[in-house]
Amino acid sequence: MNFFNAPIHTWYSLYKRDLPWRKTRNPYFIWLSEIILQQTRIDQGLAYYLRFTEEFPTISSLADASEDQILKLWQGLGYYSRARNLHFTAKYIRQQLNGEFPGDYDSIRSLKGIGEYTAAAIASISFNLEYAAVDGNAYRVLSRFFGITEPIDSSAGKKIFTNLAKELIMGTNPGMHNQALMEFGALQCTPKNPDCLKCPLSERCLAFTTHRIAELPVKKNKTKQRDRYFNYIVLAGKNHTWMRKRVGKDIWENLFEFPLVETTEEKSIRELLEQDEFRQMNEADYSVIENVSSWKIHILSHQRIHYRFIRIRLSREINMPGDLIRVNKEDIFNFAVPKLLETYLSENGQDVLFK
Ligand code: SF4
Known part of the structure; x- marks a missing residue:
């Protein structure tokens, strides 16, 4: 040889x-x-x-x-x-x-x-x-x-x-x-x-x-990819927001993210906010939808993550379920987050998110 x-x-x-x-x-x-x-x-x-x-x-x-x-x-x-x-x-x-x-x-x-x-x-x-x-x-x-x-x-x-x-x-x-x-x-x-x-x-x-x-080389199987739709609800309060640690056997286990509504297809914002934890958002005096990003795609080996961020400006204090963590403005960059959130945070910065 x-x-x-x-x-x-x-x-x-x-x-x-x-x-x-x-x-x-x-x-x-x-x-x-x-x-x-x-x-x-x-x-x-x-x-x-x-x-x-x-x-x-x-x-x-x-x-x-x-x-x-x-x-x-x-x-x-x-x-x-x-x-x-x-x-x-x-x-x-x-x-x-x-x-x-x-x-x-x-x-x-x-x-x-x-x-x-x-x-x-x-x-x-x-x-x-x-x-x-x-x-x-x-x-x-x-x-x-x-x-x-x-x-x-x-x-x-x-x-x-x-x-x-x-x-x-x-x-x-x-x-x-x-x-x-x-x-x-x-x-x-x-x-x-x-x-x-x-x-x-x-x-x-x-x-x-x-x-x-x-x-050459010859490959038998082409990897099948699954489409998932991630709607991140960014709750922008006065100098704070809310995040949750991902748990369970799934991508990004133990990383932090904004409250997420996952769907199998694109859904209207009204449908997303019908989830229990966002019910308060539907009351006009609590919040206003400030910004909705366009859909983007994050490619993983077996999945295509379609994602967008829906930023809701809170006009008063709210209480969220126990597994959501209240994150103060100065701590927002200390959490380990998936790449797409890292990009969102660096593009939107503390001054845009927190007013
Ligand atoms: S080993 Fe690769 S680079 Fe070298 S001649 Fe063969 S195909 Fe070309």
């Missing part, structure tokens, strides 16, 4: 990006970088990695933080269960493993929030163990170079790619090899228009020599 490995390893030594997690083998930092970089571009993830390692330089410091602190620092990165699992696992390592990150694959894989890919990445990079970490970039390179037409998301395809990746990693420096293959896919063998004429693998690449680059 040297005809494949050698050019990739040389290419990596010449062109790899200079990234902080490539200068360490500390499993805590490798773990942190891998979790942050799941579903995240490197340029965006880098800022979060630096913030986390500065704020929480050790597993114990991460374990000691409150969940709200961690979610606030994670804000904007999405897929918040990753942050909650990080926190859970940091506490587990401190309490059950004397603060020592485990050094064998099976123990790493058994930690909450760590799947096969992440366990292999940590085992190979931090502990020099021969476990192949195959991400989407590596799948692309393998399927194109070796001309594999089996879908990457089928069980037959997974078996083929796993066996091939295992064979390729044998006898290499495993951490370097895994990173080289993934980096090669990210920068050289890109999803669209890879620069094959400058590729050190082009002579033996089956996709290139048989003109099938656009067809």
Whole structure:
């Protein structure tokens, strides 16, 4: 397999990006970088990695933080269960493993929030163990170079790619090899228009020599997306508003948001305010609808969130149900909120919301 490995390893030594997690083998930092970089571009993830390692330089410091602190620092990165699992696992390592990150694959894989890919990445990079970490970039390179037409998301395809990746990693420096293959896919063998004429693998690449680059890799399932309609009711009182912590197994668990009316389609404002908790809003002397934003769409991997903000100016004090928190003007930016609320708050600012 040297005809494949050698050019990739040389290419990596010449062109790899200079990234902080490539200068360490500390499993805590490798773990942190891998979790942050799941579903995240490197340029965006880098800022979060630096913030986390500065704020929480050790597993114990991460374990000691409150969940709200961690979610606030994670804000904007999405897929918040990753942050909650990080926190859970940091506490587990401190309490059950004397603060020592485990050094064998099976123990790493058994930690909450760590799947096969992440366990292999940590085992190979931090502990020099021969476990192949195959991400989407590596799948692309393998399927194109070796001309594999089996879908990457089928069980037959997974078996083929796993066996091939295992064979390729044998006898290499495993951490370097895994990173080289993934980096090669990210920068050289890109999803669209890879620069094959400058590729050190082009002579033996089956996709290139048989003109099938656009067809590979093959994917079986297209992700189905669900449409949800989020109507946020922003209750703008004198120097305060109301927010609620999201609970239950759903997106953005434990983040804060304005009172929400979720529907399966667009509904009129009058229908929204018929909900029990807004009944007071229907009485004219209590409130006035000050602003209704246009519908926007926030895309998640399996969902399309259609959302808008309906700002209601309160003309007198109201009492809201117990799970709603009264938030004062000066505290509004201290809460961990989903990205779309963060944008709304920064665009509308304290002076617009609070009068
Ligand atoms: S020749 Fe093109 S398709 Fe083949 S590995 Fe290189 S960049 Fe990818």
